[in-house]
Amino acid sequence: MFIIILITLRASGKRGIKQLSIFELVLIIGLGSAAGDPMFYEDVGLLSAITVFLVIILLYIGITKLTDKFTWLERLLEGKATYLLRDGEIILDAFKNSSLSRDDFFAELRLLNVEHLGQVQTVLIETSGEFSVLYFSEEKVRPGLTIFPHMLESQLTDNSTVACYNCGRLCSVPAGEQSCVICECDTWVIPMETKRQS
Numbered sequence: 001m002f003i004i005i006l007i008t009l010r011a012s013g014k015r016g017i018k019q020l021s022i023f024e025l026v027l028i029i030g031l032g033s034a035a036g037d038p039m040f041y042e043d044v045g046l047l048s049a050i051t052v053f054l055v056i057i058l059l060y061i062g063i064t065k066l067t068d069k070f071t072w073l074e075r076l077l078e079g080k081a082t083y084l085l086r087d088g089e090i091i092l093d094a095f096k097n098s099s100l101s102r103d104d105f106f107a108e109l110r111l112l113n114v115e116h117l118g119q120v121q122t123v124l125i126e127t128s129g130e131f132s133v134l135y136f137s138e139e140k141v142r143p144g145l146t147i148f149p150h151m152l153e154s155q156l157t158d159n160s161t162v163a164c165y166n167c168g169r170l171c172s173v174p175a176g177e178q179s180c181v182i183c184e185c186d187t188w189v190i191p192m193e194t195k196r197q198s
């Protein structure tokens, strides 16, 4: 059974399982449950499991071919990539109907050596759950909201450029005077301007 699972997964054409889309997860669960019975019960033969495996893998390959051809089917089965950030500002709508929180998003960026939002131009979350990040080149880095918690507590000075704590929008109003026009948050923090360290 172990060897059959190996052969089947190789035949599926996937090179690894770093991140699975929902569709691929269904494939793995399907294979797993079919593999379980012959391993547990003496009276379940290998042949029935192999038949199930063949059917599942043929379905997988067939549907993959179809999703390559029809974008609407791919969206239906796997969802679509979503913008989380553009030009240093967080797209708040992307978080509303998602299990992803702003803190998860910041944690993911920190792992990619990002210090503040002014270092990144665009962030997309792919259907596999992975992040695609487009960085600003060194000379184009601008002030941006820090994503390190301890830096958010820095004290504001009057009339400095400030970043909205919630969405990252930059603004030159003194702290506490008005709320953000995009998200109505009224907490402002000092943006950072450091270049990205690789």
Ligand SMILES: [Zn+2]
Pocket: 164, 165, 166, 167, 168, 169, 180, 181, 182, 183, 184, 185
């Ligand atoms: Zn805001």
